[in-house]
Amino acid sequence: NAGVMQNPRHLVRRRGQEARLRCSPMKGHSHVYWYRQLPEEGLKFMVYLQKENIIDESGMPKERFSAEFPKEGPSILRIQQVVRGDSAAYFCASSPDIQETQYFGPGTRLLVL
Amino acid sequence: AQTVTQSQPEMSVQEAETVTLSCTYDTSESDYYLFWYKQPPSRQMILVIRQEAYKQQNATENRFSVNFQKAAKSFSLKISDSQLGDAAMYFCAWGNGNKLVFGAGTILRVKS
Numbered sequence: 001n002a003g004v005m006q007n008p009r010h011l012v013r014r015r016g017q018e019a020r021l022r023c024s025p026m027k028g029h030s031h032v033y034w035y036r037q038l039p040e041e042g043l044k045f046m047v048y049l050q051k052e053n054i055i056d057e058s059g060m061p062k063e064r065f066s067a068e069f070p071k072e073g074p075s076i077l078r079i080q081q082v083v084r085g086d087s088a089a090y091f092c093a094s095s096p097d098i099q100e101t102q103y104f105g106p107g108t109r110l111l112v113l
Numbered sequence: 114a115q116t117v118t119q120s121q122p123e124m125s126v127q128e129a130e131t132v133t134l135s136c137t138y139d140t141s142e143s144d145y146y147l148f149w150y151k152q153p154p155s156r157q158m159i160l161v162i163r164q165e166a167y168k169q170q171n172a173t174e175n176r177f178s179v180n181f182q183k184a185a186k187s188f189s190l191k192i193s194d195s196q197l198g199d200a201a202m203y204f205c206a207w208g209n210g211n212k213l214v215f216g217a218g219t220i221l222r223v224k225s
Contacts, residue, residue, distance in 0.1 A: 033212065042204055042215035043158070056211045091158060099146065099210035104158035 002027065004094050004105035005074075012111045013082050021077040021108045025094030032075040033102055034060075034067060037089040049075060082112045115140045117207050119216035126195045127224050133180075134190045134219050136205030146208045147181065147188045152218070153201040161203070164188065197223050 005024040013019050025032050030051050035043040045059040049069040060067065064082075069075040079086055089109050093102035116139045126132035138147070149161040164172045164181050171179050176196075180189045192199055200223040205216040 035213070035215075042217045043213070045212040045214065048211050059212070089156060093158075093213075099144075099208075101148070101160060101163055102208070102213060103160065104150075106155075106157050 004029075004092055004103055006090075006092050006105035006108050008108060009106060010109045010111070012113060014113050015083055016081050019079040019082050019086070019110055019112075021079075021090050021092075021110070023075040023077070023092030023094075023105060025075070025092075026096075026103055029094035029096050029103075031095045031098065031100075032069050033093045033095075034075075034077050035091045035093065037091060037107075039088075043091060046077075079110075082110075084112045086110060087112045115142075115207050115209075115214045117205055117214050117216040119205055119219050121219045122217075123220045123222070125222045125224060126192070126199075128195055128197060130195055131191060131193045132195055132221065134192075134203050134205075134221065136188045136190070136216060138186050138188065138205070138207045138214075140186070140207060142209055144209065146210075147179075148206040148208060148213065149177070149179070149188075149190045150204045150206060150215075151199075151201045152204060158204075162190065192221075195223050197225060199223055 032049045034046040037043045047060045047067045048056040064080045066078045089107045091107045092105045095102045145166045147164045151159045162174045176193045202218045206213040
């Protein structure tokens with residue numbers, strides 16, 4: 001059973017460009033979570049999605065950030081008009097049901113030049 | 114709001130010895146879960162152990178065990194017979210199903 005997959009593993013963008021981060025949950029998992037880790041810090045919750053629905057986006061900035069988890073395909077975290085402060089590691093996690101353990105992907109390291 | 118505090122930025126342990134990492138949390142919710150995750154230099158987040166708040170018995174996974182004190186809102190991790198491969202950043206986390214709230218982490222160094 002493959003684990004949580006994230007791609008790309010590393011992404012470099014110039015200020016003002018768009019970043020698209022993809023996450024494929026573990027087989028049988030319909031709950032996806034996105035977290036951001038700034039250098040030397042712990043992970044911060046951004047958004048929680050189930051298939052086609054955003055359940056909790058309380059940790060996601062109101063502007064430039066959006067997330068989706070379509071019926072078919074991976075979950076996407078999209079950052080428009082990136083700024084240097086967006087440079088971080090973005091982790092996706094999945095679980096089979098609410099209150100089940102979240103299993104993490106390897107992360108995407110975003111660097112904004 | 115929920116908070117998780119790890120008061121030890123860094124800890125060291127001799128190989129084969131035992132070390133305890135501290136964690137306290139604050140929440141007003143009655144139904145929640147607690148976790149310890151390990152992040153080695155690869156930065157992959159690896160689950161170490163999970164504790165349900167409604168369970169009085171402390172969780173154990175091989176060399177890893179927790180001391181869960183619900184009234185004190187304390188959740189420490191004990192690593193027995195420490196190995197070089199245990200060297201990593203350790204994060205304590207609180208969860209309610211919607212999200213995990215992480216502490217700032219403790220760097221564990223293992224000396225040979």
